[in-house]
Amino acid sequence: MVRLNVNLCALIVCSIGCFHQLSTIIEEYFQFRVRVEVTYSYPKMIEIPDIDMYFPFPPLLNFTGLYLRYPERMIFACKTVNNVENVTIRNVDDFNEYCSTLSDHTFQVYEHLTTLLTVGDIEELTVDPTTFIESVTLIGNNDNLLHKNICKVERFLSGMGIFMRISCQNNSRPLAQDSLLSQSGNFALLTITHNINMMFGFRFSHHHDPIDSQVGQYHSVAATKGQFYGIVAHYSRRITTKLPWPSVTDCVDYNRAKVYAECLDNLLLLSERKSVFVDSVVAFGRYPKKSTFASFFTETLIHNSSTIVGFVDFCKALTSKDDCNKVHYISYYEVYTEKTSQRPYVIEIAPQIMPDLWLVGHEKLDLPGFLYSVYSILGIWFGINVYDKFIGRYEWLQNYLKAKKQNAKLIEIKPMPRTKVIQIRTIQPTAIYF
Secondary structure (H helix, E strand, C coil): CCCCCHHHHHHHHHHHHHHHHHHHHHHHHCCCCEEEEEEEECCCEEECCEEEEEECHHHHECHHHHHHHCHHHHHHHHHHHHCCCCCCCCCHHHHHHHCCCHHHCCCCCHHHHCCCCEHHHHHHHECCHHHHEEEEEECCECCCCCCCCCEEEEEEEECCEEEEEEEEEECCEECEEEHHHHHCCCCCCEEEEECCCCCEEEEEECCCCCCCCCHHHCEEECCCCCCEEEEEEEEEEEEEECCECCCCCCEECCCHHHHHHHHHHHHHHHCCCCEEECCCCEECCCCCCCCEEECHHHHHHHCCCCHHHHHHHHHHHHCCCCECEEEEEEEEEEEEEECCCCCCEEEEECCCCCCEEEEEEEECCCHHHHHHHHHHHHHHHHCCCHHHHHHHHHHHHHHHHHHHHHHHHHCCCCCCCCCCCCCCCCCCCCCCCC
16 A cells, blocks of 8 residues: 655645645736725815806797798798797898797707808807906905906807806916815805806816806706895815726726827818718817707708717727726705896805715735735645744844854954074084194
8 A cells, every 4th residue: 555645735735725825815916806995075265166057049049040041941930939930031121020929949950050050150140248258256355357358258169159267366276265165154156147147058178178058967057037035055176087008997098088089080071071070179270160960860861971879980980998086066956036136146155065986996906915815725625824034034024144153253353473593503523633
């Protein structure tokens, strides 16, 4: 009977178990998984967000000027929306008589305008909404920040309406106030006075983000003529941070929405029809006035073209990865009304009283944790303890240096004793004669 070598069997079993656990931890490490740390924190400085506003076309549009450019299509739109099929419209006076209420039909007119308007029509035939804003003031200071060039109001156009952004900066940085102000009672951190007496929407945005063209993302406010209203808006922030490659989140440090919009617009402008995507929000004067607005409906059904589908697929592939950093504003508001014709109206932004929600991505198993796991596995199977090995090495080094120091003291170099030099004279032998 062959006697088994116990040491060899133990070595084989421990090696198999150790290899299995090591392979598992190595595989987990190279998967680069991510864990999300959720924390709440109050900002030391309250950063004032950008205020984006949305205005539908009809209240701002000069329908008389639009009739002079497209008489047949505007007559058809007027008869369809106002249900006046039996009237005859021969000139501008007839159009103004029967079609003066088109601006009140905000959503019914849209289906006629989106396929009709060009960039030039919007730039030349719409009221500039920036003139509605009278002043922007900060808490504790009645100075108009618009006159001090701290805040500015810009307008943008889209196939869905007119957009406007109010942004405040201090030396190219977002305007901010001490967070202690939020504990001082009920007050407005920022006050905007305006003369907007039509339906509009507003939302808060981060200063790096482009204007969102999705109308559903805006708080809708329906102003009533002859009635004063004031808006008090509150907000909090959700800040998301992801990890780039090689982590599984594989994000890119860019603004995804902005890159996608610019990609699609540039491709459409280079196409045969030279159009702008209907959902893109662009600055006034940026694109040719004859540019039309392209959508899946207009391109595929009206113009029988699938070019836009290829453009969309290309830009989606270009921006398939998420943003590494994203700031999302969560807001709510109250509207207070009074039966008076007092103007201007007021929008008050209350200071942030809710903490920021941080969603921060971390490596689920980082390099120090991986090395610690490897040493732990080796310690389980082969009795290797990192702490004991370190202490043992340290003590050995101390003993070695101590012994070397003692040996150096015992070995002393003694000087050679002096020797006397004896001079021996040689005597010459002499002969003796008898």
